[in-house]
Amino acid sequence: MTSNIRYKSRIPVKTEDSIEEKQYVGFATLPNQVHRKSVKKGFDFTLMVAGESGMGKSTLVNSLFLTDLYKDRKLLNAEERINQTVEIIKHTVDIEEKGVKLKLTIVDTPGFGDAVNNNECWKPITDYIDQQFEQYFRDESGLNRKNIQDNRVHCCLYFIPPFGHGLRPVDVEFMKALHEKVNIIPLIAKADCLTPNEIKKLKDRIREEIDKFGIKVYQFPECDSDEDEEFKQLDKELKECTPFAVIGSNTVVEARGQRVRGRLYPWGIVEVENQSHCDFVKLRNMLIRSHMHDLKDVTCDVHYENYRAQCIQEMTSKLAQDNRMESPIPILPLSTPDVDTEKLIKMKDEELKRMQEMLNKMQQQMHDKEQ
């Protein structure tokens, strides 16, 4: 699938009918202008990977972006991991393709789920995401907004182990803690240990459990009704394929006369980019080739806005408690209720107070009588 940004450009058609020519204004070139400016500005994307160690996260990231981000990393022993806490490690790389520059940041979460006691092991991760939101919020509310750095996490790939029968408690808790802060894309890791039947069963089970537990994973946007049938069909297949069962590889092997990324076994060769072997291609296309920008949009328009609204509400309620009038950030004050309702509220308040006093008196009387 080699889809570029899909838009319809109407190039002026020179017909004999001079009326058409006169009616052409020219703003149909806007998409082209957007394209040009965005190439000049460059893009940035922050991807978080989370899951227990040994799920193939690093290998998959390397396979996705065709680079080696994890040279010389040190893996901990089992003994060191017994009481391990979760760390957050960022790797930032600048990559370029056909003139388009991408600043890619991968946020790693080593230690997640590795200790013996994993109570709230997702807390460092949620704290990190909130911190990025807070940072952006501050920057956005500042006076000089020329060079805001957007470090917000746009997408979180969550790796589910293929060895079980479905989601485990730690998977459910993690996703529930994060689903309103970041776009979660669950993946079935190391899918080469599952036969096609087993994959289907596991996917069905996981989709069921995601529904059952009310986890809001990233939803692909509906495609426009005026897209062609082929695109709609592909889109439908993509949606029915989730969660994607992926395999990654750092090595290139020879298969069917070609050199491909794959895993060599005594019984055969697993090709990472072979769609009948795993969903890697679907994931890559979705994540990078078609929905990268949508992931950013959802992060900005939904997750960040929710955070911001919550933050402001907390701030204003705190201000009201402290009886302060100025707020540290420029925000519109909340609409005050109109005069009538205020009066009503006041009246009811006083009535309540009176009744409360009467009750107290009566209780006191009874108490005295008993003595």
Place this chain on the structure above:
Amino acid sequence: FTSNEEKRNLSLGGHVGFDSLPEQLVSKSVTQGFCFNILCVGETGIGKSTLMNTLFNTMFENEEASHYQNGVYLRPRTYDLQESNVRLKLTIVDTVGFGDQINKEDSYKPIVDYIDTQFENYLQEELKIKRSLFNYHDTRIHICLYFIAPTGHSLKSLDLVTMKKLDSKVNIIPIIAKADTISKSELHKFKIKIMSELVSNGVQIYQFPTDDETVSEINASMNAHLPFAVVGSVEEVKVGNKAVRARQYPWGVVQVENESHCDFVKLREMLIRVNMEDLREQTHARHYELYRRCKLEEMGFKDTDPDSEPFSLQETYEAKRKEFLGDLQRKEEEMRQMFVNKVKETEAELKDKERELHEKFEQLKRMHQEEKKKVEDKRGYLEEEMNAFNKRKAAAETLSLSQPVKKDKDKKK
């Protein structure tokens, strides 16, 4: 009674016939039947049931376990199997819920408790006055298969902690489960890493015995292949012109009994065909004896008293018994005292309640009287008003009666 004679080797003049002793032993044990107990420890879904089915070539009934158990519990199931004329009473113990909880600090406890309980049961039987050990169904765990997840990196922290708790109580054979997701080179590194982690943390796993020359060579070579990387399957796939147990992938077929694909055959060989009897022996002679010694020491038994004279079991028993009876009496007294106190307390409470109720009753009665008086007063007042009204009415009537004509005259106008 000491024997100072050295043992002498004698040569026999002919065939006596005691070389048939092993056969006699064998025939006796075949008649008795054998008993073997396997404990499978591993996370939910890692392939424990499938491996058991594959090893014993049967379908043991098993429902898929859920990931949402609150804790770990052990599920033993006993089956009677027969192969040629040998009967085997096989017990498979599953650890349900292992590895699923978010906090796994206590996960090892149910397993250790189960193993200890089986030892305890055997010990109790052994200590009985009238015992029937030959009839006893031995439930002690002979082998613990520890299923390691095929991450390719190293052991998980839970694995290390659990195996350390189990290694002094049971024979452990670590195996790498679902090994068809690890390539050959990764597997080599993985095995080395696992073994080195076990060694550096002092975890003692079962070593196949090398003291018997008939099997020492194969056992030694197998020891070097630990942990075994296994694949289990009960489904058959056609390979060539045979149907073999295998897993069919889009990229190839993993054959369970193909030694270049996985170590299943090695595991079966070692576990069942060569060392089963040794596992039973080790369980009894080493692990059980250790348990027994610790338990008896706890109970206060010693082999030698402070004067290094062998202790009489009888005296120790007597002393223990007296202590126990004393304890019992003391406990009884405590409970009796507690009971008496409780009764007193409850009595006092009830008295208080009674008083309260009585007071309330009095108060209500008073209120009622007041209300009644008020109502009576009102009634009296109303009656007075009625009387006054009636009087006025009567007066008005008489007044109107004495002036009827005037009205008519007015109307006519």
